[in-house]
Amino acid sequence: MGDLGGQRVWQGPAQAEALTRVVDVGLLGQYVANGLMLGVIYAMVAVGFTLFFGVLDVIQFSHGDVLTVGAFTGLATFIAVQAAGIASPWLQLLFVILAASAAMALLGALIAKYLVLPLRSAPPLNILLLTLMLGAALRECVRLFYPQGANPKPFPRLLPQDSLALGSFTLRVDNLMLLAGGVAAIVAVHLVITRTRLGLAIRAVAQDAETARIMGIHFDRVVLLTFALGSALAALAGVMNGLYYNEINFSIGLLLGVIGFSAAVVGGLGNIYGAILGGFLFAALQTIGAVLLPGIFPGLPSAYKDVFAFAVVIGFMAWRPTGLIAERTAERV
Amino acid sequence: MTGFIGIAAIAAFSYFFLHAESQPAVLGLIAAAVVGVPLLGRFGWIERASRSLEANKLGGRIAIAIALAAIVWLFREENFAMLMLASVLFYTVACLGLTVQFGYAGVVNFAGAAFLGVGGYTSAMLAPHLPHVLVLVVGGLLAALVGSILILPILRTRGHYAALITVAFGILFRQFVEVNDALGGPQGLQVKGLDLFGWDLNSPIGELSFYTNYVLVGLALAALAFMLVRRLERSWVGLNLDAVRLDETACAVFGIDVARWKILAFTFGNFFAGVAGAAYAMMTGFVAPNSFTFADSLIMVSIVLLGGVGNAWGVALAAAIMLVLPEKLQALQEYRFLLYAVLVIAILMVRPQGLIPRRARDYFA
Numbered sequence: 001m002g003d004l005g006g007q008r009v010w011q012g013p014a015q016a017e018a019l020t021r022v023v024d025v026g027l028l029g030q031y032v033a034n035g036l037m038l039g040v041i042y043a044m045v046a047v048g049f050t051l052f053f054g055v056l057d058v059i060q061f062s063h064g065d066v067l068t069v070g071a072f073t074g075l076a077t078f079i080a081v082q083a084a085g086i087a088s089p090w091l092q093l094l095f096v097i098l099a100a101s102a103a104m105a106l107l108g109a110l111i112a113k114y115l116v117l118p119l120r121s122a123p124p125l126n127i128l129l130l131t132l133m134l135g136a137a138l139r140e141c142v143r144l145f146y147p148q149g150a151n152p153k154p155f156p157r158l159l160p161q162d163s164l165a166l167g168s169f170t171l172r173v174d175n176l177m178l179l180a181g182g183v184a185a186i187v188a189v190h191l192v193i194t195r196t197r198l199g200l201a202i203r204a205v206a207q208d209a210e211t212a213r214i215m216g217i218h219f220d221r222v223v224l225l226t227f228a229l230g231s232a233l234a235a236l237a238g239v240m241n242g243l244y245y246n247e248i249n250f251s252i253g254l255l256l257g258v259i260g261f262s263a264a265v266v267g268g269l270g271n272i273y274g275a276i277l278g279g280f281l282f283a284a285l286q287t288i289g290a291v292l293l294p295g296i297f298p299g300l301p302s303a304y305k306d307v308f309a310f311a312v313v314i315g316f317m318a319w320r321p322t323g324l325i326a327e328r329t330a331e332r333v
Numbered sequence: 334m335t336g337f338i339g340i341a342a343i344a345a346f347s348y349f350f351l352h353a354e355s356q357p358a359v360l361g362l363i364a365a366a367v368v369g370v371p372l373l374g375r376f377g378w379i380e381r382a383s384r385s386l387e388a389n390k391l392g393g394r395i396a397i398a399i400a401l402a403a404i405v406w407l408f409r410e411e412n413f414a415m416l417m418l419a420s421v422l423f424y425t426v427a428c429l430g431l432t433v434q435f436g437y438a439g440v441v442n443f444a445g446a447a448f449l450g451v452g453g454y455t456s457a458m459l460a461p462h463l464p465h466v467l468v469l470v471v472g473g474l475l476a477a478l479v480g481s482i483l484i485l486p487i488l489r490t491r492g493h494y495a496a497l498i499t500v501a502f503g504i505l506f507r508q509f510v511e512v513n514d515a516l517g518g519p520q521g522l523q524v525k526g527l528d529l530f531g532w533d534l535n536s537p538i539g540e541l542s543f544y545t546n547y548v549l550v551g552l553a554l555a556a557l558a559f560m561l562v563r564r565l566e567r568s569w570v571g572l573n574l575d576a577v578r579l580d581e582t583a584c585a586v587f588g589i590d591v592a593r594w595k596i597l598a599f600t601f602g603n604f605f606a607g608v609a610g611a612a613y614a615m616m617t618g619f620v621a622p623n624s625f626t627f628a629d630s631l632i633m634v635s636i637v638l639l640g641g642v643g644n645a646w647g648v649a650l651a652a653a654i655m656l657v658l659p660e661k662l663q664a665l666q667e668y669r670f671l672l673y674a675v676l677v678i679a680i681l682m683v684r685p686q687g688l689i690p691r692r693a694r695d696y697f698a
Contacts, residue, residue, distance in 0.1 A: 059493050115678070122685055124492060125441055129638060130681045132631055137674035144668065254627070258504055265497045303512035310505040314498055318486035321494055 026168030035287035036280075037175055037244060040182035043279025044237035045260025046267065047189060048230030050275040053264070054206035055226045058116055058127045062135035063234055064257015065142075066104055066111075070235025071155070071248045072142055074100035078156050093158040100239050101232035108231025109224040117223065135257065142250040152249040155242035178240050185236050189229065190272060202226050206270065262313050268323030277324060285309040336389065337396050339382035344400035347653075348407060350661065351414045359661050405548055415544030416616075417657050422551030423613040424652045426558045428636045429645060430605025433562060436643030436691070437571060438598030439578030440487060441496050444503035445633035448603045450625035451476040452610025454510065457522040457620050465528050469611045476607025477600045484599060488592050503630045511622040521621025524614045547616045554612060555649070558605055562645050565601075567694075574598055575694075628670070635677045641687025650688060 045067060052060045077099035081092050115134060119127050143149045159174035193199040201222045204212040213219050241256070242248045263282045267274025289305030320326070346366065353359045373379050386393040408414040427449055434440045442448075452472035459468045486498045510516045527550065537543040565571050576584050577594045584591050614620045636655050640647025659669035680687070 053493070059496070115682075118682065119685075122681075125435070125496075126638070126681050126685055128493070128496060129631075129634060130678055133635070133674040133677045133681075136628065136631065137671055137678065140668070140671035140674065144671065255504075258500060258627075262497060262501060265494055269493060304509075306508045307505050307512070310501040310508075313501050314483065314486055314505070317494060317498055318489050321486075321489040321491070323494070 026170070029166075029169035029171075031287055031291050033171065033175060033179075035283045037179055037182075037283075038286065039280035039283035040179055040186070041237050041241055041244075041256070041279075042259050042263050042282050043186060043276045044182060044233050044240075045256055046263035046275035046279045047186060047272055048234050049261055049264035050267070050270055050272060051189075051193075051202070051226050051230040054270040055202060055209075055223050056112075056116065056120065058120075058124065059131065059261065060111070060116065060227070060230075061128060061131040061257060061261065062111065062138055063131075063230070064253035064255075064260060065135040065138040066107060066231050066253070067234040067238040067241070067256055068142055068248070068250060068253035069107065069138055069238075070100045070104040070231075071238030071242045071252065072146055072149075072153075072250075073103045073235070074239040074242060075153060075155060075248065076146075078158075089158045092156070096158070097236060097239055100235040104235035104238075105228035105232040108227040108234075111231075112224050112227035113220075116227075117220065135253070139250055139253065146250070149250050152247050155246050155248050157243070157246055159243060174243065178244055182237070182240055185233060186276060189233060192229065193272065198222075198225060262310070266313060266316060266323055268325035271323075271325045274323055274325040282309060282313070285312050334385060335378065335382045336384075336386035336393055339379070339386075340393070340396045340400050344404060347404055350657070351404075351408060351417065353661070356662075363658075401552065405545065405552075409541045409545050412542045412544055415542045415548050417660060419544055419547040419551045419616055420613070421649075421652050421656050422548065422555045423609045423616070424633070424636065424656060425555050425649045426551075426612075427606040427609035428633055428640075428648045428652055429555075429558045429562045430602035430609070431633055431637050432602075432643060432645065432648055433565065433574075433598050433605070434602035435578075436637060437566065437574035437578060438595055440595050440599050440602075441499060442599070442602065443496060443499040443627075443630050443634060444483075444506065445606055446625040446627070446629035447503045447506035448476040448480060448606035449610030449613065449629070449633075450506060450510065450620070450622075451479050452607035452612075453524070453614035453620040453625070454516055454522070455607070456611040456614045457517075457524045460525040460615065464530075465615070466530070468615075469608050472611030473604040473606075473608035476610065477604040480599060480603035484596055487599065488595060500627070503627050507622050507625055507627070510625070517621070519622060521619055521624075523619050524617070526618065527612065527615040544616070547612075550612065554608065559645055559649075566643075566645070570594075570597070572694075632673065635673065639677065639680055639687055641690040643691035644687065644689050647687055647689040647691070654688075 045063065048063050049059065052058060052063070074096040077096045078092060081095045086092060086095070111131075111134065115130060116127065119130060157174070159177055161172075161174060163170045163172045165171075191199075193202060201212070201217045202225075204215065204217055205219060205222045205226075209219060212222075237256075238248075238252075241252060259282055260279070263278030264275045265278070266281060267276070267278030286305045286309045289308035293304060293308060346362070350359070350362050353362055370379075405415075405418070408418070427445060430448075431442055431445050434442045452475070455472040455475050456465075456468050459471060463471065483498055483502055487495055490498060510521075511519050516522065527547070529550070538546070565574075573584075573589055573594050574597075576587075576589055577591050581591050632655060636651045637648060638651075639655065640649070640651030655673065659665070659672060662669070662672070665672055
């Protein structure tokens with residue numbers, strides 16, 4: 001998994017060592033900006049996991065690979081739009097986002113309808129394995145059927161490439177826009193959940209599917225819409241990931257999916273705030289692992305950041321077995 | 334009698350399948366199995382065969398031993414077939430460990446490949462220094478020891494929360510060995526061939542493939558593991574493990590120590606995976622992070638599920654299917670992971686209980 005998305009965070013122990021020698025405010029700023037960026041992407045993925053868990057009590061593990069497919073859909077759309085002669089980057093971006101989210105919303109709903117809902121009464125392990133395998137299938141499909149899908153693909157730079165200099169810290173405008181876009185997307189999903197009739201229905205189903213049905217809520221339809229919503233968010237995260245790194249490959253979804261899942265679990269499954277918190281927490285752990293650890297333990301390369309982040313997650317689960325914001329459960333025996 | 338015919342039929346099928354070179358022949362055999370086995374089941378022949386084997390346990394065991402010996406003898410000079418067979422055997426051992434974990438005690442483990450890896454890296458580091466029998470045991474012990482880090486979080490969590498712990502650990506392990514220079518980094522390490530009491534398994538005896546040696550070791554290990562797991566299943570320990578899986582709360586109420594049995598099953602299973610990993614690494618001659626990815630853990634879980642959770646025979650059958658099928662389908666080599674994924678999804682949708690579902694305990698047997 002060495003070549004995956006999360007791996008390419010300001011790598012190079014040299015930079016980290018520089019940090020320990022002189023506290024470079026600019027560099028620290030870069031790390032914080034990078035961590036926030038990663039956090040927003042992780043949070044977007046985690047929100048999807050937590051939404052699905054909320055309505056169906058299942059983990060849709062192919063979520064990360066839905067993100068990959070979304071990013072590749074975006075790339076294909078870009079190529080098509082460019083071929084159609086639309087030159088404005090804003091219009092191109094609009095088409096890319098629309099096409100990717102729409103296609104993934106459809107894919108998410110299809111997965112829910114034909115793979116997850118039929119297995120609702122099966123043991124949770126079966127659904128987990130089914131969606132894990134579905135993720136592998138999606139990944140392989142991208143690798144095999146996208147033209148030269150096995151190679152990393154350059155992702156177009158559709159955002160302005162200017163940067164603002166703030167002392168020794170240069171802030172890239174595109175990063176700022178991506179960050180704002182991600183936060184806006186999460187806020188939008190949150191508003192949908194808390195302020196709309198659909199959101200009310202989703203929350204009702206999450207609380208008690210049986211009662212929601214009696215109250216006239218079309219259970220299957222709500223589940224499909226929830227999956228569509230979460231998957232569209234993942235597609236957006238995939239496009240953002242592409243815009244941020246200017247490169248995508250078929251396996252970005254695997255690590256992003258695991259990280260999103262970890263973030264959702266650490267936050268507490270079924271809780272949107274928990275998922276957001278978990279996403280930023282994981283990004284913070286990675287950044288700490290990359291920056292501070294080599295400073296504290298000289299000779300420990302920053303490549304250990306994922307090892308560190310996952311080790312902390314495991315330790316954390318021993319401390320809070322149901323995450324930061326615990327699910328309220330009462331078990332009837 | 335039907336039981337013996339069944340064993341002979343399976344052996345013959347394995348022979349032809351391993352022997353088949355051309356793609357049409359392979360595809361024909363697969364089609365025959367896919368159509369034939371459900372047909373036989375429909376007419377009750379499989380049921381009759383398994384009952385006849387149960388009635389005559391000793392005879393059945395001897396027949397299976399003869400069938401295996403015959404297959405090994407027929408392919409003794411062919412590297413590829415022997416490599417496949419040995420891989421299936423080592424994977425069977427590891428997956429029997431997983432069976433104890435989530436087939437019996439219900440402890441999910443999505444880091445099977447990591448524990449294989451602990452065994453593999455142990456043999457890479459220790460093989461030059463220690464007698465190799467000891468290396469195998471130490472490989473297993475280290476896997477169990479490394480697994481014990483996870484015991485506390487696993488005991489405290491349930492369901493999906495518990496699944497996360499092993500998923501995270503599997504990825505952590507892979508990243509760790511990749512960035513750790515002492516363990517060879519991304520290139521991995523060379524491993525010395527297995528040497529049992531002066532018998533160097535890498536030097537072939539006469540015309541025989543040297544993999545034949547490993548098949549023999551694999552057979553011994555698998556037989557041992559098989560015996561242990563079956564005994565465990567039938568014993569009062571197995572009864573406790575089943576109870577823990579089926580209802581933790583009820584167990585606790587009746588004074589069964591849930592934590593103790595979960596720890597036992599988890600440690601036992603990891604030990605098996607570690608031993609299998611150590612032996613497997615000595616056979617292939619190297620270990621590298623890429624052999625212990627999350628996908629490999631998934632393959633192990635799929636083997637257990639495909640065979641029928643908790644069924645030891647199912648594990649052997651599923652390991653054979655999952656490992657040999659993609660190798661034989663040369664035309665589909667490129668698509669093998671896709672094939673795996675679709676196969677497992679289809680099994681989960683159509684036959685969630687697996688190919689050979691585990692039978693209920695028989696009080697009178």
